[in-house]
Every structure is written in structure tokens, then in C-alpha cells.
Amino acid sequence: MEKLRKVRGVHDLLPNELHNHNIVVNTGLKISDKYNYSQIEIPIFEFAEVFTKPLGKSSDIVTKENYIFKDRSEDELMLRPEGTSGVVRAFLNAGLVQDVPQRFSYCGPMFRYERPQKGRLRQFKQFGVECLGLSNSMADVEVISLGYDFLSQLSLLDKIDLKINTLGDLESRKNYKQALVNYLNDYQSKLSKDSLNRLSVNPLRILDSKNEGDKKIVENAPNIIEYLNSHSKRHFDDICIGLDHLNIKYTIDKNLVRGLDYYCHTAFEFTTNELGSQGTVLAGGRYDGLSKMLGGPDVPGVGWAAGIERLALMIQSNFDDKIDVALIARSENINYLLMPIMKKLVQTEIKSEIIYTGSLSKKFKRANKIRASYAIIIGEEEINKKLIRFKDMKLGSEEFLDLNQAIKKIKKIS
RNA sequence: GCGGGUGUAGCUCAGUUGGUUAGAGCGCGGGUUUGUGGUACCUGAGGUCGCCGGUUCGAAGCCGGUCACUCGCCCCA
CATH class of the missing domain: 3.40.50.800 (Anticodon-binding domain)
Incomplete structure (x- = not known):
């Protein structure tokens, strides 16, 4: 058996398991189509900078979880760790900037060199949607609503909560970061080692630390809402109003942040407590700066990605092979x-x-x-x-x- | 990358303080049934006890290492 080992963190999908995956994907494709999101497929590897530029040098995805390799022509390539960057790259390459808005859905394998756990694999699949070319806050609402309906059709709504937050625009975030760092500087001696490190690299990440000591310190930290400029504040308020009108229940979690550089304004997560610590089942946000980071023009975007394995673990279905x-x-x-x-x-x-x-x-x-x-x-x-x-x-x-x-x-x- | 738990038949698991040919249920094969399944009964196959090394007269059980899974951290879908 020793010779038949499979690579760590990858799974074979036998018919009954694949059946559940297909239910998830087909449900996603169907509901996305009704929202006029068209399915696209993009390569599972790209030039490494397609991911390294937008995701940020400080993100773990780029620094320690990547599958980077050189091909025979010495090009530095990377197995995709997420879908958004590639979708935007494809959008730019196809010249679709001239023809916005564009709405896409996609699904397929992603790769992250992480320690495997239940619901966390090195090769895993995501289903995602991206709405490109709309800065209007209703696009955020549209995308969240699509995610909500998706989970609803999988009959998972009663097991899942929606959390939202805003990261503001660049100006707001810069002001807030400064205030946060000022506040946290007083607690340097009490912060966990990880958070102390993040203080200089990515202070926002301290907000969602699971360390009990950090949590206490963060409780009284400045709230980003108070540092939003009027434009950012209005964007966020409009989203809340939009969700209220759809009767979509959510909680505002001021400590919800995203690890990836390209996010701004809206961040949201659908989470469950049925999967242990891998509770995030669908997550996304707005990424207005991404296109520029890739060297394209300024194109706003919002989207999300869902973990297919995680959802497949949650849905009830009997594989009927009769x-x-x-x-x-x-x-x-x-x-x-x-x-x-x-x-x-x-x-x-x-x-x-x-x-x-x-x-x-x-x-x-x-x-x-x-x-x-x-x-x-x-x-x-x-x-x-x-x-x-x-x-x-x-x-x-x-x-x-x-x-x-x-x-x-x-x-x-x- | 860090810490805890686990690893015995295809699956779920027993296996006493270290003691002779390592067990059960389910599943699988054959039969009771040479023109008929599901139930029942009979019967058979299947294990280098994850792997390597050590301690011992003797190791599935102890020790060290390693690999895998699992839970938590980091991070994220």
C-alpha cells in the first residue's frame, strides 16, 4: 500500500461523494443563471504575479501556501489559490472593459499548501460569482442575495448565519488603520505573538484573532464605522437597507476583515458551526482595486466564493444508484x-x-x-x-x- | 509551520499487567437451490497489527523516529 499513497490533502471523489458535489455545483449554476451570471472557465494555473500582485505580499496564501513552479521555459507559474484574480485577468484580456457590467460564475479546483483538516484540503473546489463594472452598492446586495438564495436552495439557511462588515475605501481604511495602531500600541505587551507581528504587517487582521487575550483588547478598539468618510458610510448603509428590504437577516461584525489586499468596502461571510473551525462556507466582498493591481484600468467588482466540499458535507442527500x-x-x-x-x-x-x-x-x-x-x-x-x-x-x-x-x-x- | 488525539481484515471496531496458530459484526466468495433474488442456515477467502528502528527470551500493546488521518492554532472557502 505504501506505493499507492496519494498526495497529502487531496481527495478522490467516489460516485456517492461526487453526487453531493454535483448537487452543490448544479444548484449554484442554476440560481446564478437566473441572476444572469454566465458560467466561464479559466486556467487552473497562471503567471504567478496574477495572484501575488493582488493578494498582497503579506497574505499567507502568497507567502506560505502557494504552489509555485517553473515550467520548461522558466516561466514562474502558480496553481490558482482562488478564483477572483483569474476571472478579472480573463475579463481584462478579453477586452470586456468596454462592455460592462459583466456577470460571471465559475467553479473548479483551487490549490493551497495548508495543513489539511476536515473541510480544508490542499486541492479543493470553489463555486464563485463575480460582478464586474458596477460600483453601485446594489451590486453588493445583488451578489449577497444570490449567495443567500444559493444556500437557501441547498436547504442550509437554518444552519448558516450571515455576517457583514465594511472596510471602507482606501482613505477611510488608512485613517482607521492609524487609529487602530495607535490604540493597539498601548497594549503591545499584552498582545499575542502573532498579533504583535501583525501590528506592523496587517493590523486589521488582529481584529479577528481568536486569541482570548487579543479578543479582550479588541473589544474596546476603535470601530471602523466611525472612521468611514461619507461616501463609504453611505455605501455601507445602502447595503444594509437593501438587505433589510429583502428580509435577509445579517449581523454586522465590526471585527470581520479579509486577509487579502484587494478587498475594500463590503466584506461578508456565511458561516456555520457544524464544520468545526472551518465554519466559513461562502465569503466575499468588494474589490474595486483589483483590476488596477493587475495593471488594468479601474474596474470595480464584487463577488464571492463558496467551498464546495464544505457545502457538500452539509447537505442531506441520498445517492440513489438504483x-x-x-x-x-x-x-x-x-x-x-x-x-x-x-x-x-x-x-x-x-x-x-x-x-x-x-x-x-x-x-x-x-x-x-x-x-x-x-x-x-x-x-x-x-x-x-x-x-x-x-x-x-x-x-x-x-x-x-x-x-x-x-x-x-x-x-x-x- | 505549531500543539493534542488516532492508526489492527474492504468497512465499523474488540484484543486483559508484553506470552504460543490475532478476533467479532457487516461486506465479499462458494453452497443449501443443475430455470429465480431479497430472509434463513452452512461454509470459505481476506491481516508483513501504518512504516522503520530499538528494548525484551518474547511486541498489536513499551520506547524513538517517520508517514497518514483527525481536532485545535495560524490562515481561509
Whole structure:
């Protein structure tokens, strides 16, 4: 077995697990389409700077969690750790700046070299949406509403809370950062080691520290709301009003911040306490500066990404792998008669399996195991009558029918 | 990257203070049933006890290392 190890933090998706993933993705695609978000697909690797520039030099995603490698032409490439940067890059490359707003959805694998935990893998999948070209606060509301409906359709709303906050625009954030650092400087001796380090690198991150001592200090820290300029304040207020009008419940969490540099204004998170410490199930925000960081023009954007594995862990579904018909020949030398029958069934959208080997008893055991609703049996007697034997596996009843009659019976009930 | 827990059959787990051929249930194969499944009974296969090393007359159990999983931290979806 030693040789068959798989790489740490990656998962195989067997049919029953993949089934849940597909439910999540298909639900996302369907609801996004109704909001007029069109699915796109972009590469799973890019030039490293597509991610390093916008995500920020201080973010863990870039500094210690990246999968960076050089290809044969010595280009520095990176497996994508998130979707937004690549979507915006694609948007810019396609020249769609001329044609805004653009609304996209995407899904696929992301890569982060982290310590694996439940709901946290090194290769994991996200489903996300991005709305590009709108600075209007209603775009934020639209995107949150889409996320809300998505979770609603997965029947997860009662297990999930929505938290929102604002980071303000650049000016507001700069003022706030200064005030925060001034406040925290008085507590340097009491801050945790991590937070002390963040004080110079990314002080906002201290706000969502889970260290108990830090939490106490942060309780009385200045509130960003009070440092917002009028534009930022209005943007945030409008979002709250918009959500209120949709009856979407939320709590304002003044300590909710984002680790990535490109965020501004709105930050939001849908969280659950059912997944241990990996409680964030869908999160996003506004990223007006991202396009410029990539070297493009100023294009505002809002969006979110959801963890497909995390959602798949939460949804209730029973993987139903039963089939309509088991096809059985009485002896193996007439197996060739089964394939034409199967073809006919396939054409009428009936799902079947031919059971090729074993004694008749074994074949029925197999038919039972694959949970066939019916069995079609052929043998000498059936060939002579030019009919098939049709068995209802649930009732145990059998009758001689021609294939068309059997198809009608199968169709009627299934 | 840091700290705690776990690792025995395909799955869920027993296995006494270290003692001889390592167990159960489920699942899987064969049979009771040479033209009929589900239930029942009979029966069989499947383990280098995660891996490497050490202690010991003797290790699944102790010690060290390593790998994986898991929980928490960091971080994030």
C-alpha cells in the first residue's frame, strides 16, 4: 500500500461523494443563471504575479501556501489559490472593459499548501460569482442575495448565519488603520505573538484573532464605522437597507476583515458551526482595486466564493444508484441477445445493466444488489415464444411480454 | 509551520499487567437451490497489527523516529 499513497490533502471523489458535489455545483449554476451570471472557465494555473500582485505580499496564501513552479521555459507559474484574480485577468484580456457590467460564475479546483483538516484540503473546489463594472452598492446586495438564495436552495439557511462588515475605501481604511495602531500600541505587551507581528504587517487582521487575550483588547478598539468618510458610510448603509428590504437577516461584525489586499468596502461571510473551525462556507466582498493591481484600468467588482466540499458535507442527500432493469440470459451462450435489448432500452432512456456471468441464482442476486426495479430474462422457452420474461423485482411477479409492452410498463411506473 | 488525539481484515471496531496458530459484526466468495433474488442456515477467502528502528527470551500493546488521518492554532472557502 505504501506505493499507492496519494498526495497529502487531496481527495478522490467516489460516485456517492461526487453526487453531493454535483448537487452543490448544479444548484449554484442554476440560481446564478437566473441572476444572469454566465458560467466561464479559466486556467487552473497562471503567471504567478496574477495572484501575488493582488493578494498582497503579506497574505499567507502568497507567502506560505502557494504552489509555485517553473515550467520548461522558466516561466514562474502558480496553481490558482482562488478564483477572483483569474476571472478579472480573463475579463481584462478579453477586452470586456468596454462592455460592462459583466456577470460571471465559475467553479473548479483551487490549490493551497495548508495543513489539511476536515473541510480544508490542499486541492479543493470553489463555486464563485463575480460582478464586474458596477460600483453601485446594489451590486453588493445583488451578489449577497444570490449567495443567500444559493444556500437557501441547498436547504442550509437554518444552519448558516450571515455576517457583514465594511472596510471602507482606501482613505477611510488608512485613517482607521492609524487609529487602530495607535490604540493597539498601548497594549503591545499584552498582545499575542502573532498579533504583535501583525501590528506592523496587517493590523486589521488582529481584529479577528481568536486569541482570548487579543479578543479582550479588541473589544474596546476603535470601530471602523466611525472612521468611514461619507461616501463609504453611505455605501455601507445602502447595503444594509437593501438587505433589510429583502428580509435577509445579517449581523454586522465590526471585527470581520479579509486577509487579502484587494478587498475594500463590503466584506461578508456565511458561516456555520457544524464544520468545526472551518465554519466559513461562502465569503466575499468588494474589490474595486483589483483590476488596477493587475495593471488594468479601474474596474470595480464584487463577488464571492463558496467551498464546495464544505457545502457538500452539509447537505442531506441520498445517492440513489438504483437502475430500472437487469438483463439476464439463462445461459451465457445467448448473452449476445441481450445487447440489442439494452440498446432499445437506452433509446427509450431506460437505465439497465446486463448481468453476464454466474448461475441464474447468482444473476438474480446481482440484480437485487444493484437494486433493479425489473428484470428481463431470456432463455429457450422465451426464444421459442418470441417474447421476453418480465419480472417485477419488488412483487416477484413474472409475465411473458414483447419488449415494447415491457418498455411501456417500465415507463409507466418509473 | 505549531500543539493534542488516532492508526489492527474492504468497512465499523474488540484484543486483559508484553506470552504460543490475532478476533467479532457487516461486506465479499462458494453452497443449501443443475430455470429465480431479497430472509434463513452452512461454509470459505481476506491481516508483513501504518512504516522503520530499538528494548525484551518474547511486541498489536513499551520506547524513538517517520508517514497518514483527525481536532485545535495560524490562515481561509
